[in-house]
């Protein structure tokens with residue numbers, strides 16, 4: 355049995371979408387940030403980082419979106435990784451960029467206390483975040499295939515991730531209309547059964 359600990363406003367819906375794509379049976383468990391459940395002793399025992407997503411599998415717990423997606427694909431859906439090694443590397447290049455750069459840029463808008471103690475520093479980071487986020491989106495807009503998916507003609511692990519994190523941009527008042535490829539990708543993904551299923555289950559904001 356698979357149990358996904360998630361919050362709908364975070365990166366965690368990426369995992370839900372992939373599990374819906376693979377038609378897997380899983381139990382969703384909401385981690386309520388308003389109640390600070392991510393810092394509760396019970397949750398920290400599961401994921402000492404106090405973050406979502408966390409996936410419980412029959413073999414143990416996996417954290418980190420990329421590691422969870424790679425495991426899901428290896429065990430349940432190899433078709434979500436391109437056969438061609440170079441294309442697979444391009445998919446992971448996109449995934450690592452989303453995790454290590456775009457997501458971190460976004461987090462500076464809300465989570466300045468992770469990086470600095472002074473509130474003036476938080477305000478400065480928050481003001482900068484829409485610019486660094488837009489720069490990351492501009493890079494993706496110009497470098498992915500959009501044919502129509504991020505890497506070629508088939509859905510890969512990069513697509514749900516790109517979809518969810520691009521969606522964060524509007525929270526920083528970034529107008530997605532300036533990125534026609536990313537906008538079309540949002541429409542494409544929004545229309546997928548897996549995305550609708552995750553949304554209907556309340557797992558995607």
Ligand SMILES: N[C@@H](CCC(=O)N[C@@H](CS)C(=O)NCC(=O)O)C(=O)O
Nearest residue numbers: 364365392404405406407418419453
């Ligand atoms: N590198 C992690 C990042 C996970 C992460 O930062 N999740 C955020 C939400 S998007 C979180 O759980 N934040 C809770 C907190 O900061 O208290 C991944 O990609 O899975």
